[in-house]
Amino acid sequence: MFEFLLGYDNEAIALIVKDHETVKELFDKYEKAESRREKIRLAATTVQELNIHAIIEEEIFYPAIRAHIDHPKMNEADEEHHVARILCAELSVMDGSEDHYDAKYKVLSENIRHHIKEEEHEILPKAKGLDLDFTALASKMQARKAQLKRDGLPTSLEDRMVRATRNNDTPARESHRTAPAKAVADKTKTTAVSKAPVKSASRSMMEAKGKTAGKVVPKKAKPGTSKKTAKPAAKSASKPKLKIVSHRAASAAKSVRKSAASTKKTRNKR
Numbered sequence: 265m266f267e268f269l270l271g272y273d274n275e276a277i278a279l280i281v282k283d284h285e286t287v288k289e290l291f292d293k294y295e296k297a298e299s300r301r302e303k304i305r306l307a308a309t310t311v312q313e314l315n316i317h318a319i320i321e322e323e324i325f326y327p328a329i330r331a332h333i334d335h336p337k338m339n340e341a342d343e344e345h346h347v348a349r350i351l352c353a354e355l356s357v358m359d360g361s362e363d364h365y366d367a368k369y370k371v372l373s374e375n376i377r378h379h380i381k382e383e384e385h386e387i388l389p390k391a392k393g394l395d396l397d398f399t400a401l402a403s404k405m406q407a408r409k410a411q412l413k414r415d416g417l418p419t420s421l422e423d424r425m426v427r428a429t430r431n432n433d434t435p436a437r438e439s440h441r442t443a444p445a446k447a448v449a450d451k452t453k454t455t456a457v458s459k460a461p462v463k464s465a466s467r468s469m470m471e472a473k474g475k476t477a478g479k480v481v482p483k484k485a486k487p488g489t490s491k492k493t494a495k496p497a498a499k500s501a502s503k504p505k506l507k508i509v510s511h512r513a514a515s516a517a518k519s520v521r522k523s524a525a526s527t528k529k530t531r532n533k534r
């Protein structure tokens with residue numbers, strides 16, 4: 265499809281497109297691979313190829329063309345590299361047995377396929393028309409690739425980020441740590457709270473946040489639960505309230521008796 269870019273009249277662009285074809289082949293092989301060992305091997309190769317490709321673009325090719333290409337488009341390419349680097353860094357610290365391993369590789373391949381499409385449709389055609397020494401650029405890119413393969417890759421910012429926050433599978437699993445059923449119930453309460461006055465809403469929102477963070481909230485007795493239908497647990501929960509009522513009743517009765525006695529005493533004196 266992009267044979268016009270693969271011509272040796274532009275060695276730098278041909279090198280980039282050849283890299284794209286290499287990683288796309290790896291994505292296809294991964295999808296077809298049946299053994300876990302093969303998938304892990306393909307993922308490791310993909311990560312290596314993508315990181316090297318990103319380095320030669322970011323260090324050599326992008327700086328050479330950036331001033332002549334749409335600024336937002338180049339920024340978008342940078343961000344797509346950044347996201348791909350994070351996924352590569354995460355795959356690098358995984359052993360392939362994790363629940364999210366295949367999903368992470370799939371998202372990486374989708375991200376890169378999108379990046380390649382935009383690069384080949386919008387960036388490289390414009391770059392090809394620039395008055396640059398593409399032969400010299402290609403030589404620098406080839407030399408840097410050879411050096412990276414020989415000496416190993418530098419630790420990227422994304423590598424450090426992932427290693428600093430690594431858990432057993434993936435940060436995406438964090439979303440599993442709140443109980444879905446409870447979250448739905450809390451959402452209803454939060455919606456009601458949002459209609460309340462500002463002063464009390466802010467406090468209630470803080471409480472709602474506490475709930476989503478996994479705090480245990482004691483169950484309240486359902487409104488309208490009668491003594492007859494209440495289960496043993498509910499009965500024990502309502503006991504203190506009944507005691508208070510009895511105490512008040514006893515106190516009131518005592519007060520009435522005291523008043524009656526006082527009246528009787530007054531009458532006797534007369």
Ligand SMILES: [Fe+2]
Nearest residue numbers: 321341379383
């Ligand atoms: Fe790229």
